[in-house]
Amino acid sequence: MHWFDELFPRIESFLGDRSDIVISAGLSVSGLQHVGRLRGEVILANAIAEGLRKKGKDVKQILILYTQDSWKGKEGQLSQFDGESGKEYIGRRLIDVPDPKGCHDSWVDHYWRDFGDVLDDFARDVKVTSTTDVYKLDDMKKNVLELLGKADEIREMVNKYRGRLKYPEGWIPFEPMCKECGKIGSAETLSISEDGQVSYKCSCGDEGVSSMEEGKLNWRLEWPSLWKVLSVDIEPFGKDHATPGGSRDSCKDLAKNIINLIPPFGIPYEWVGMSSEGTDLGDMSSSDFKGFTPREWLELGESQALRFIYLQANPSKRIVLDLAKMDIYHDHLDSGYKSYWQDEKGEEDELRTRTYEISAVEHIAREGMFILPYREASLLTQISPAEDKMHWVVSRLTDTGILTKELSGDEEQYMSERIDLANTWIEKHAPANYQVTLLEELPSDVKGELTKEDMSSLTVFRERLEGTDWNEDALKGTMMQMTKEEDFPVKTKRFFRNLYLVLLGKEQGPRAAPFLSILQKDFVLGRLDEATQS
């Protein structure tokens, strides 16, 4: 059984007959908004939201940006600024840190773009909000004031979870913004008035007043407060909060005993790492600027391919992404499509089918679509002429019998998109052995790879080409005929190996006839001469 189908009924029974459901997740815009953050906060949440919608529930999916949190000024964050210029922003709210690149209004705005602008491609109907916005809500203000009335009680509970640094009597669980130094979290709250004015004393020496909505609650209260104010029913959260006795448990405790609230159904999930050339580079990290963004993913691959990866694996398992494996990821997606429309399904097909179903962004692709494998697309794009590429590809596929029908509009559209993606992949991330690069010069070591017979086979080919028309059919005919002759010096397979070697420097390559036909005849003849000279 698919892990999703074990999880989902548990959620349903938690929800009971409630019909208006909120599923929420949060993230801090501390830096690079990498694709790992799509896993739990966006895609997992969305799959559940969609599942509930199918059951007739009215579901709202929220993504909360923790913009009110302070900017830590970690090494990776500071390095975004010129020299030391970032240091002065340490301790400010994320929303108050300027854009180090100067092209957006703020840090948050700058780094959010590569994620937020393409969010809709990965999950529909996600309502994005921020803690900065939430603190401006009347409900939140009312909630904060209520909590302040229970300061003693709260202090006792929070101190249970703290080691030596217990909060002293009279502590107010609110972190005001200091008007003087602009920081959050470095001032002590002295009092808060009913109309939301916070008197504080800051470690910078300032004693002043700032508005409640500029500050924030202590995190152990903030989290449960968001649950309350936004009426959160379901919430995925990262593994850092997941350990029993860890942060989320303490927040649940506060929620139940202070706010009198049933905590949302929580779903812990593992993080996403990245690897390159077989080496695990570790988990993606926002503030360390490690990873790649959803926008970068979309240059190379379909959003559903990523959803498929994320939803196939149990949330408790770590996933490692490698952009060099884009072809494999699309193969997985394609096999999901195939299984989905298959009549008789084995167990494996059933699992793939479920993954495919819940990975669909908006609707499931119709039956019988012609789907060009990504790897094939990556080859074709390299050997096709730049102009009228689609036409060339379609006729290639038709000639080889891979394509046996007229493509409909949506099929052609899909193929064209995939070719574009694969093209970018080849340019930027594909393994070297997938790259078909015509050797401008014949390297000397290639000749060392050729035996006398190898050379002789190329010589024969060179002679035959003289009288061959330079088009695919004629080339194919010549090669077929030639390699079948009794006295041809090498086996067919060896001949192609030789041909690829002198043209590409590799033993394999794209289908020879169509490939040769788009090259200049003189170039090919010249290369063969060069390779066979003793």
Add this chain to the structure above:
RNA sequence: GGGCCCGUAGCUUAGCUUGGUAGAGCGAUCGGCUCUUAACCGAUAGGUCAAGGGUUCGAAUCCCUUCGGGCCCGCCA
């Protein structure tokens, strides 16, 4: 020091809750398609289920220990 998650063929993984000595896809190798390669079809190879121990007639599956990757148990969120 305590706790939690993860570790199955080169890669992605199913099976683990309710024990009966491992299934699949991709890749690889070989062969087929009277168009040869990275499409398609067929076959083959590849796993002491991280390691060791225990329970059991029998363990990938339950228990213990160890190793490896990571997280939490201070602050911060």
